[in-house]
Amino acid sequence: MPDQPVVHLAGVDKVFARGDQPVTTALEGISLDIAQGEFVSLIGPSGCGKSTLLRIIGDLTGPTRGEVIVNGKPAEQARRDRDYGMVFQAPVLFEWRTVEDNVKLPLEVMGASAERRSQRAAEMLQLVELGEFLKHYPWQLSGGMQQRVAIARALAFEPAILLMDEPFGALDEMTRERMNSEVLRIWEQTGTTVVFVTHSIPEAVFLSSRVVVMSARPGRITDIVDVDLPRPRNEDTRESPRYFELVTAVREALRHRDSGESGGGAGAGDAGLASAERTMAEGAVG
């Protein structure tokens, strides 16, 4: 079945009801197919349910209605089969484990041999360029380095899908750009399917093969922007006219539905970011 999508969502709703409080519809009528090896970003204003959608794909919470099929099986089965690598906004490293032992954690849980654990941990830390920090403890690393350890840990057991929930949201802009390039390099090397939640338009465009634009209250998919920028992408990509067209397209897709406060605010902020980014890139080249 070469055409079977890795992630298949059909008519997914998510309703939060807590006690006698009013019911919140977090997601409504979400249908989306993600193909093998794709890099898909979910973007939208706060409260549009993009993180909830990611958690539904990863079976960390269930949908109220609808179908979630991952690798041809229900999401719960996919989780039991360890098809998911998760990366959160915070690194969520275990402070009592060294960097190396943190990366080994999923392999330990999955019963890999000691030999394979060490080998994979070394490989993955090499991949995120932290090979010298094996014996360090997480608190001895900077925020960006900690997040790279989290990525190494997520990739250690070669999951079919990498789910990333605003992984660089807490990092400064320069570190974030470096991490973006790094994620692309890793994605190109591993061929993993990535679902990536972000609220940064430039980040979404730079990374993705498709950007899924969502609106809030209720969370719906309003648009899907195909990103046809050539690969491999690098710092030059960020300065190409096509890149700016696509950033504008995504921004407009966001504004289109979200004519209220959040859409306008986000648009203005991101325009500022894009130009700041440009100056930085020029600075780096010069």
Place this chain on the structure above:
Amino acid sequence: MATAVATGRAPRRSDPAVGASRRRQAVSFALLLTAILILWEGLKFLGGTPWRAPGALPGSPILWNPPLRWPFASDLTLPHVWNILLAYAQPWQPGAHAESLAQKLAEAALYTWRSAAIGFVFGTVLGLILATVFVHSKLLERALVPYVIASQTVPIIALAPMIVFAFGANVVSVVIIATYLTFFPVTIAMIRGLRSFDPRAMELMRSYAASRSQIYWKLRLPASLPYLFTALKISATAGIVGAIIGEGPGGISEGLGRLIITFNQYYITGPEKLWAAIGGTALLGIVFFVLIVVAEWFVLRNRRPAQAA
């Protein structure tokens, strides 16, 4: 932390800042002790029994006659510090070959500590088991925690004779009483501690399809260790109190409990001895406590130093 990242080196806790804070701690301890001694002897200077030479018998020359007479500062209620210190060197009971009080106290303290430590270990294990059951079963937690709390409101002096009656006048009873007093802090702290993990870490473990026991050993338990050590510090001292109280009805003659009862009965003839025994008991408690602190430092040595990063 910036330097650690730059050099790729792991900073340890042997920081000069940590050393300085230890020194400050020692100095403030010494200052407080001096202040207590000055207060103690100051009260006796103003309103105590007429002062005589250290260790002198009544009737020997009076060195200082305090202007006032306060009952709480008399030689009977508040013996001179030097007389208490002297008492350590003197025989613990009248007799030609009696050991010194210090030696007797040290032996008794070691004996009591053994029962206390065994009770402490049993209590810790029992507390851990109960807390583990409770965090995995809301139903059992709701049903049983009230009884755990009720168990601690019953005074141990009421329970001790019953325990001795049931298990005999021997060390077993003493250990049971020490266990009874130590399991409680561990249970309560670990119900909290075993839930103190980062919820996202739990989601991570769920995404690995980790089993309950893997989640317990790799996440819940390590995350709870700071809580455990806080509880162990409380139960270390509680265990000693339990052992001492248990030794009375338990009919144990080798421990601190018997010694304290004896010195109580003969208080009129030697108040310094009871004070000396109290000092020895306090020291035992401090030593046990420090053992836990050292263990805590060792076990948690690689975790983020509080607020230092």
